[in-house]
Structure formats: structure tokens, C-alpha cells
Amino acid sequence: MNPSLWWAVDACDPVDQLQAAAFVEHLSRTGVDALLLDDTTPDGVSGRPDPVLLASWLLPDIPELLLVVTLRVSDAAPYAAARRIIALDQLAQGRIAVLLRPGTATAEVTAEYAHVLRGLWTGWDLDALIQDRDAGVFADPDKVRPLHHHGPHFRVAGPLNTPPSAQGAPPLISPDTAGWSELSLVDPRIRVIGHGWRRPAPGTTARERLLRRR
Amino acid sequence: MRLVWFTSAGPARGWQHPDSAAHDRRSLDSWAETVGLLERRGALDALVLADIPALPSAHGGTHAPYVRAGVGGIWNDPLPLLAGLAARTSRIGLVATVSTTLTRPESLARQFATLDTLSAGRSGWNVVTSYGAGPAANHGLEVLPPSTDRYDLADEYLAGVQRSWDRDALPQGRPVIVQAGASPRGRRFAAEHAEVIVIHRDSPSGMREFRDDLRVRARAAGRDPDSLSILFTATLCLAPTRAEAVRRRQDEHRAALDSPVGIALHSHRLGRDLSGLALDEPIPAHVLAGLERRSSRISSSGPDGPTLRELGAAELTGGTFDLVGTPQDVAAQMAETMAEVGGDGFAILEPVLPSLVLPFVDGVVPALRQRGLVTDGYPAATFRQNLLARQLEVLA
Numbered sequence: 001m002n003p004s005l006w007w008a009v010d011a012c013d014p015v016d017q018l019q020a021a022a023f024v025e026h027l028s029r030t031g032v033d034a035l036l037l038d039d040t041t042p043d044g045v046s047g048r049p050d051p052v053l054l055a056s057w058l059l060p061d062i063p064e065l066l067l068v069v070t071l072r073v074s075d076a077a078p079y080a081a082a083r084r085i086i087a088l089d090q091l092a093q094g095r096i097a098v099l100l101r102p103g104t105a106t107a108e109v110t111a112e113y114a115h116v117l118r119g120l121w122t123g124w125d126l127d128a129l130i131q132d133r134d135a136g137v138f139a140d141p142d143k144v145r146p147l148h149h150h151g152p153h154f155r156v157a158g159p160l161n162t163p164p165s166a167q168g169a170p171p172l173i174s175p176d177t178a179g180w181s182e183l184s185l186v187d188p189r190i191r192v193i194g195h196g197w198r199r200p201a202p203g204t205t206a207r208e209r210l211l212r213r214r
Numbered sequence: 215m216r217l218v219w220f221t222s223a224g225p226a227r228g229w230q231h232p233d234s235a236a237h238d239r240r241s242l243d244s245w246a247e248t249v250g251l252l253e254r255r256g257a258l259d260a261l262v263l264a265d266i267p268a269l270p271s272a273h274g275g276t277h278a279p280y281v282r283a284g285v286g287g288i289w290n291d292p293l294p295l296l297a298g299l300a301a302r303t304s305r306i307g308l309v310a311t312v313s314t315t316l317t318r319p320e321s322l323a324r325q326f327a328t329l330d331t332l333s334a335g336r337s338g339w340n341v342v343t344s345y346g347a348g349p350a351a352n353h354g355l356e357v358l359p360p361s362t363d364r365y366d367l368a369d370e371y372l373a374g375v376q377r378s379w380d381r382d383a384l385p386q387g388r389p390v391i392v393q394a395g396a397s398p399r400g401r402r403f404a405a406e407h408a409e410v411i412v413i414h415r416d417s418p419s420g421m422r423e424f425r426d427d428l429r430v431r432a433r434a435a436g437r438d439p440d441s442l443s444i445l446f447t448a449t450l451c452l453a454p455t456r457a458e459a460v461r462r463r464q465d466e467h468r469a470a471l472d473s474p475v476g477i478a479l480h481s482h483r484l485g486r487d488l489s490g491l492a493l494d495e496p497i498p499a500h501v502l503a504g505l506e507r508r509s510s511r512i513s514s515s516g517p518d519g520p521t522l523r524e525l526g527a528a529e530l531t532g533g534t535f536d537l538v539g540t541p542q543d544v545a546a547q548m549a550e551t552m553a554e555v556g557g558d559g560f561a562i563l564e565p566v567l568p569s570l571v572l573p574f575v576d577g578v579v580p581a582l583r584q585r586g587l588v589t590d591g592y593p594a595a596t597f598r599q600n601l602l603a604r605q606l607e608v609l610a
């Protein structure tokens with residue numbers, strides 16, 4: 001995944017639902033590659049949208065856009081987080097990437113968490129799902145492996161009880177250059193060309209805006 | 215009468231049905247189309263999605279038979295699907311199962327607040343406390359706390375998340391609380407907190423006993439028993455003639471008993487390893503020790519215990535109410551059962567596929583309407599208001 005043009009919103013900023021739907025629908029026609037649903041509120045705040053659920057709710061309006069959803073390490077056990085992301089990624093047909101924010105977790109815990117997520121996601125081979133109705137075979141058990149992770153911070157048996165999405169393991173993105181990530185928010189290839197739920201000016205595509213800034 | 219459809223998210227449930235090929239349940243479009251039928255034509259109160267965070271491995275200590283056959287809990291987290299369906303439906307309630315034992319209360323409060331907002335007041339939470347070795351091992355635990363401790367925690371947990379929802383001023387105030395535990399402690403929790411209770415009972419007398427008990431408990435807890443919706447799980451086998459429906463059901467039961475995965479499923483349901491046992495010899499007593507309360511077939515068998523075949527037959531026909539016949543037959547059976555039990559409705563335990571949903575919403579529901587047992591369309595805007603409005607219609 002190397003989308004260059006990103007639009008970032010904080011999922012926690014208050015927004016009217018219809019306004020958000022209109023916004024992403026418009027955004028998807030402007031040439032932006034990815035929408036980042038960030039989550040920068042402190043731990044324990046409810047009442048603001050959960051980025052994963054918000055992403056799922058926005059899916060019907062954005063058939064093309066890549067969606068980057070934020071997971072906070074301190075919010076959920078890795079098994080639960082891995083299942084939730086795969087459920088979303090199935091519905092999004094493999095268009096999901098994950099920005100992993102530590103929350104109150106340390107860098108070491110975050111790295112182990114990333115390792116567990118990836119281990120769970122690769123526990124089902126992409127071709128494990130067979131669905132041969134005549135033979136009565138749903139999936140090939142030889143292509144589904146437990147994880148047996150015993151780390152300093154997490155113990156996770158696996159495998160997931162959720163079949164894989166189209167891309168298997170969604171890319172993991174770090175806020176800074178952490179060793180476990182496939183991409184970081186500070187990567188020079190990423191250009192965040194807009195913030196917030198504000199609609200880009202009418203008739204102005206993202207590419208045009210970017211060119212104008214140069 | 216209140217009706218919900220009770221299933222699980224993901225592609226596995228009902229994958230053997232011919233129309234599951236054209237309705238891949240990894241696609242939101244496919245779900246939206248079929249849940250749209252439940253909503254527009256059936257006016258069902260809710261879609262309820264079960265969840266367990268583990269693959270089963272009771273049979274021989276391996277996941278293999280369950281993965282191969284696609285049974286026993288190959289499920290997706292229900293929340294992303296329900297958030298997607300919130301954008302594609304407008305009236306039907308959306309209920310997700312989430313564990314109090316394995317989820318941080320702050321996260322859970324936020325997730326359901328999001329679902330309630332996105333669905334404009336149609337969210338429900340099926341409160342479970344989790345059980346078994348699989349979910350524990352996936353969450354870094356040797357074993358889960360004992361059941362009574364888990365429910366004590368759930369009491370406190372629920373109070374905490376409800377305080378959080380009250381601060382958020384959600385469209386529905388608070389998401390509807392759903393519960394499905396049958397143990398005495400589970401009944402106490404349901405009587406004190408639940409607005410919808412889903413329970414397995416295979417006879418009207420068993421249903422009546424449960425409902426009467428729960429209503430007494432609710433009154434003792436200071437609640438109006440009429441504010442509870444006690445729904446009994448039911449499986450469906452619908453055909454144009456009664457004989458065809460009965461024959462199809464018998465064929466399914468025969469096939470289930472003869473397949474190795476049928477026995478693996480019993481291992482999973484009973485939490486005991488039944489692998490390596492002969493089909494027609496008594497099951498050794500130590501294998502089934504402690505399960506007497508779970509299955510009348512176990513407690514009523516002689517000193518030798520039931521055979522695997524006998525136990526399998528009892529499990530297949532027991533536990534859940536089985537509705538078999540023409541749509542008219544099934545509507546009549548539902549009506550008679552509710553008249554005997556007193557209320558409040560059924561939770562249909564079938565996959566979300568058009569081949570299963572259409573005969574129900576276009577056959578059974580119209581027959582129930584003719585009998586004045588269900589209304590056309592939704593009387594109100596939110597899930598809770600619909601439940602209560604339908605209760606008042608029955609009382610009127």
C-alpha cells in the first residue's frame with residue numbers, strides 16, 4: 001500500500017452523519033487515495049465515534065477510497081482487535097489499513113501487539129477458504145494454523161475464528177518510524193492534503209490543490 | 215408477538231445452502247439485501263448476531279473438523295457488519311453480542327454509543343460473560359472466572375457503561391439490553407437488567423415455566439414484567455406441503471448423525487471430547503459426568519448411559535423449538551404456542567439467506583398478520599419503542 005494523497009479526519013471531531021456521508025462521497029471523486037480516520041482523544045472517552053464502526057458505516061458511500069482506521073493498543077486485546085479489523089476488511093473487500101497508536105501502551109508493548117495482529121491475520125492462508133458444497137468442505141484445515149504466542153506482554157493461542165479478507169493481513173502503519181510498521185505517517189511518500197470533515201472547495205480536485213501548492 | 219432473526223456474522227453460517235454461493239456473506243451488499251427483506255417485508259424487531267471469540271477444538275483437541283465443515287463458531291465480530299447495516303436499513307433493531315469478561319468497559323461503551331448514533335436509536339447489546347477454554351486462551355487467561363463471579367462483574371460493568379451512555383445523550387438513551395443465560399445466576403441478571411431475553415426451550419410447558427419464573431423475578435426486582443420480551447429460539451423447515459417439510463427434516467437429521475462432523479459438533483456443544491467413541495455403544499460415564507442438568511437424555515439413561523447415536527438424536531431434536539410444515543402450519547403452531555405460554559415471541563435461528571428468509575417473510579409473517587399477531591410495518595422509530603409499542607398492542 002502506497003497511496004500518496006491522504007485526507008485525514010479525527011473520527012472524534014463531532015460531525016453530522018449526513019454531512020460525513022456527503023463529505024466522503026465528494027472526497028472519493030477528488031482523486032484522494034486514502035481517508036485516514038484518526039483517533040486522538042485520550043483513553044476512556046466514549047460518545048465519540050469508534051473509527052472502525054464509522055469506517056464500516058461509510059463503506060457504501062466510498063466504493064474506491066482506501067480507508068485507514070486507527071486502533072489504540074490499550075483499548076482492546078489483540079485477538080479482539082484482529083477479528084474486528086478482518087470483519088471490516090471483508091466488508092471493504094481488502095481496502096483497509098490500520099494506524100496503530102499506542103494509547104497508554106509502551107513502544108515495546110505496541111511492537112508485540114503488532115506482531116500478534118500480523119500473526120493472527122496470517123494464520124489463515126489466503127486460499128484456505130474452499131466452500132466446496134458437493135464435498136462438504138468449507139475450508140482446508142491444513143491452511144489454518146494456531147499462533148501459540150507467548151510473549152512478555154501477550155499470550156494468544158489463535159487461530160482466528162474468522163476467515164481471511166481479500167488481502168489477508170491489512171497493512172500496519174505507525175505514527176512515527178517504528179520497526180514493526182510497513183508504512184509510517186511521516187513517510188515522505190504520503191501527502192496529507194487536507195484535514196477535518198470540511199468539504200474540499202467545489203470543482204477543486206485533490207490533485208489540482210496539490211499542484212497549486214507546489 | 216415479537217420476532218427477531220438470530221444468527222452470526224461472516225460467511226460460514228449456512229454456507230452449505232445452494233444460494234450462499236450467490237450471497238457471499240463477506241459482502242455488505244449481500245447482507246443489506248437479505249436483511250432488507252427481514253425489515254421491509256417481515257418488519258422483524260431485530261437482527262441479533264451471536265459471537266464467540268475462539269474456534270472450537272473440543273473434538274480430539276483440534277480445530278480441523280470444525281474448520282473443514284465450517285461449523286461450530288467460525289464467526290465474524292458482529293459490530294462492523296451492524297455498523298454497515300445501520301447505513302443500509304432504517305427500522306430494524308441491530309443487536310451485537312459482546313463479552314463483559316473480555317472487553318474493556320470504556321471500549322464497549324464507546325462502540326455501542328457509536329452504533330446507536332449511526333443507526334439513529336436501533337442498537338442492542340446481547341450481554342454475555344463468555345465461557346470455555348478457547349476464549350480464555352485467546353485472551354491470555356488460563357481459565358475464565360467462575361460463572362457467578364462473571365455475572366457479579368457484569369452487574370458492575372453494566373452500571374458503568376450505562377452511566378457513560380447517560381452522559382452521551384444517545385438517540386435511544388441507552389442501547390437495548392439483551393441476555394440469553396439460563397443458569398439461576400443468569401436468570402437473576404436477566405430479571406434485573408434485560409429487556410429482551412432469548413432462551414432455548416423445546417416445549418410449550420418448558421417455555422411457560424421459564425417465562426413465569428422470569429416474570430416473577432423481574433417483579434421482585436421492581437420491574438414491570440410486561441416490559442420484558444422473552445423470546446424462544448426456533449428453527450424452521452418450510453415447504454409447500456407438510457409431508458415434504460417433515461421428510462426434509464428427517465433426511466437432514468439422518469445425514470447429520472451419519473457425518474463425522476455431527477459428532478464433532480456434539481463434542482463442541484457438550485464441551486466433552488467424543489472422538490474415538492463407537493456410535494452404538496454406551497458412552498463411558500466419566501465422559502458425560504457433570505452434564506446431567508444440560509441434557510435430559512443423559513440423566514434419564516440407565517446405568518450404561520446413552521449411546522452416541524441416542525445422544526445425537528436427542529440433541530438434534532431437543533433444546534430448540536422446531537417449526538416444521540407449510541407457512542400456514544408454522545404460523546398456527548407459533549400462535550398456539552404463544553397462547554399456551556403467554557408470550558412474547560420467537561428468535562428464528564437460521565442463516566441470513568434469501569432461500570430461508572423469503573418463505574418466512576412472505577409465507578409465515580402474512581399468516582401471522584391475518585391472525586392479528588404481528589403488525590404491518592414498524593409502529594415507532596427506535597428499537598426499544600418498537601418493542602414496547604408491540605407489547606401494548608398485545609395488551610390492548
